[in-house]
Amino acid sequence: MAAAFLWDLIQYQRLLLMMLVLGIGGSLQLGFQGSMIPFTSLHVKTFINDTWLERSGHPVHPETLTLLWSLIVSIFGLGGLLGSMASGHLTAKYGKKRCLLGNNVLMLASAFLVGFSKVAKSFELILAGRFLCGISTGMAIPLHPQYLGEVSPKKLRGFAGSTASLFWSLGKVLGQVLGQRELLGSASLWPLLMAFSGFAALVQLLTLPFFPESPPHLFLHKGDEEGCLKAMKTLWGEGSHQAELEDLRKEQAAIQSSRSKSVLELLKEPSLRWQLYVLVLLVVSGQLSGIQAIYFYMFEVLHTAGLDNNEIPYLSLGVSLSELFSALLCSFLIERAGRRVLLWGGYGLMATVLAAITLTFSLQPWFSWMPYCSLTLIFCLVIFFGMGPAGATASVRMEIFDQSSRSSAFVISSVLNWVGVFVIGMAFPFIVESLRQFSFLVFMGVLYMAGFLTYFFLPETKEKSILEIREEFDKLNFKKKPLVLETSHIEGRTFCTKL
Numbered sequence: 016m017a018a019a020f021l022w023d024l025i026q027y028q029r030l031l032l033m034m035l036v037l038g039i040g041g042s043l044q045l046g047f048q049g050s051m052i053p054f055t056s057l058h059v060k061t062f063i064n065d066t067w068l069e070r071s072g073h074p075v076h077p078e079t080l081t082l083l084w085s086l087i088v089s090i091f092g093l094g095g096l097l098g099s100m101a102s103g104h105l106t107a108k109y110g111k112k113r114c115l116l117g118n119n120v121l122m123l124a125s126a127f128l129v130g131f132s133k134v135a136k137s138f139e140l141i142l143a144g145r146f147l148c149g150i151s152t153g154m155a156i157p158l159h160p161q162y163l164g165e166v167s168p169k170k171l172r173g174f175a176g177s178t179a180s181l182f183w184s185l186g187k188v189l190g191q192v193l194g195q196r197e198l199l200g201s202a203s204l205w206p207l208l209m210a211f212s213g214f215a216a217l218v219q220l221l222t223l224p225f226f227p228e229s230p231p232h233l234f235l236h237k238g239d240e241e242g243c244l245k246a247m248k249t250l251w252g253e254g255s256h257q258a259e260l261e262d263l264r265k266e267q268a269a270i271q272s273s274r275s276k277s278v279l280e281l282l283k284e285p286s287l288r289w290q291l292y293v294l295v296l297l298v299v300s301g302q303l304s305g306i307q308a309i310y311f312y313m314f315e316v317l318h319t320a321g322l323d324n325n326e327i328p329y330l331s332l333g334v335s336l337s338e339l340f341s342a343l344l345c346s347f348l349i350e351r352a353g354r355r356v357l358l359w360g361g362y363g364l365m366a367t368v369l370a371a372i373t374l375t376f377s378l379q380p381w382f383s384w385m386p387y388c389s390l391t392l393i394f395c396l397v398i399f400f401g402m403g404p405a406g407a408t409a410s411v412r413m414e415i416f417d418q419s420s421r422s423s424a425f426v427i428s429s430v431l432n433w434v435g436v437f438v439i440g441m442a443f444p445f446i447v448e449s450l451r452q453f454s455f456l457v458f459m460g461v462l463y464m465a466g467f468l469t470y471f472f473l474p475e476t477k478e479k480s481i482l483e484i485r486e487e488f489d490k491l492n493f494k495k496k497p498l499v500l501e502t503s504h505i506e507g508r509t510f511c512t513k514l
Contacts, residue, residue, distance in 0.1 A: 040219030041159030046186025054194030094149020126213020176410030341401030361403020
């Protein structure tokens with residue numbers, strides 16, 4: 016089976032190139048922005064103070080400086096939330112390819128503003144650039160996995176979806192590497208570090224026009240069967256591709272209208288109730304898995320683990336490299352193991368590791384070697400996350416919704432994600448202050464519950480068409496079969512009989 020999978024990868028070379036192009040302008044941007052910003056903190060604060068001093072003749076007040084830096088960091092999240100909310104409507108109107116191309120122009124404008132902020136002696140340009148960067152990233156995050164899933168055949172859909180997690184991890188590593196003071200993290204080059212996302216956007220802007228729009232969009236939204244088949248041949252090579260076309264015909268017949276559902280219509284739709292439950296479960300469990308808290312407060316967590324401050328930056332990079340390796344491994348496992356096993360198994364392993372981390376934190380005063388046990392467990396937590404929930408979640412989110420409801424489902428998912436990032440970032444320090452070494456037990460309980468619910472309520476989606484997956488969910492959405500009436504006329508009387 017491994018040999019067949021490798022042969023498929025060789026056969027679909029153009030599809031692999033498209034995955035690379037989508038990743039560079041997609042989830043890589045989010046990973047890079049999250050890991051890059053701490054390396055600019057000292058330089059941006061110095062720049063704000065110098066600019067303030069030059070304008071007013073006195074240095075900026077410390078509280079004002081803290082407020083301005085907090086705004087620079089947090090305004091990215093506000094932009095991301097707005098971009099995610101707008102993605103559903105824009106995707107339905109213009110298609111994913113056009114939206115991504117326009118989104119790259121927005122990212123280039125953001126890079127221009129932050130890149131020239133130091134020359135212009137204006138920290139306001141950083142605020143504006145970070146806001147535009149947030150909008151662009153917020154747009155790209157839901158579009159990237161949707162586009163991946165729609166341009167991939169069934170047998171590679173899981174692999175394609177898992178690459179969204181892979182590029183997210185790659186972006187984090189790239190941000191930490193370029194953020195070192197020997198590269199772009201110096202006092203003179205930090206504007207280039209903040210503007211680097213513009214380079215990634217330029218790569219996608221110049222290469223994406225050579226790839227087609229997704230086949231499902233062309234067939235179901237545009238009614239262009241010939242264009243759909245041409246796109247399949249471009250991405251998947253010559254062949255009839257009749258099986259994929261037949262699946263799209265069945266999906267077209269099943270959905271009552273080619274019009275995309277709005278978020279409100281999706282929330283009211285009875286046939287999608289359990290799909291929404293699963294979507295919320297995946298998003299909430301991802302945010303409350305503890306992984307976000309560890310990344311937000313990596314230095315604090317490693318310091319709490321008893322490690323030397325001089326070693327922490329390199330250990331932090333090692334943690335990100337471990338996630339990158341595990342995400343790559345997940346890409347090759349997902350089509351063999353399936354999504355469901357990777358999810359509930361990953362949740363269970365992560366919860367067990369969090370329990371062990373709590374134990375090692377508690378035993379540190381008694382054993383000098385315990386910090387290294389804590390470090391090992393943190394690496395294990397990140398690896399289990401990358402191998403399981405990180406990659407499988409991206410695939411499942413795309414596969415459990417049909418073409419008419421997928422854009423709105425990703426809007427809901429993205430909004431919940433951005434809100435979760437804000438809540439965890441604000442709440443975790445208070446959780447640590449109250450519970451200390453027992454802080455991760457909160458996340459442990461969430462993970463065990465998520466693993467239980469996933470095991471019993473999520474059907475396997477591997478190598479199934481969208482309609483087959485929908486039939487599995489219909490067993491949950493409609494537990495009681497509707498009563499179908501048939502009328503028979505006998506001697507002028509009408510009888511109702513159950514079928």
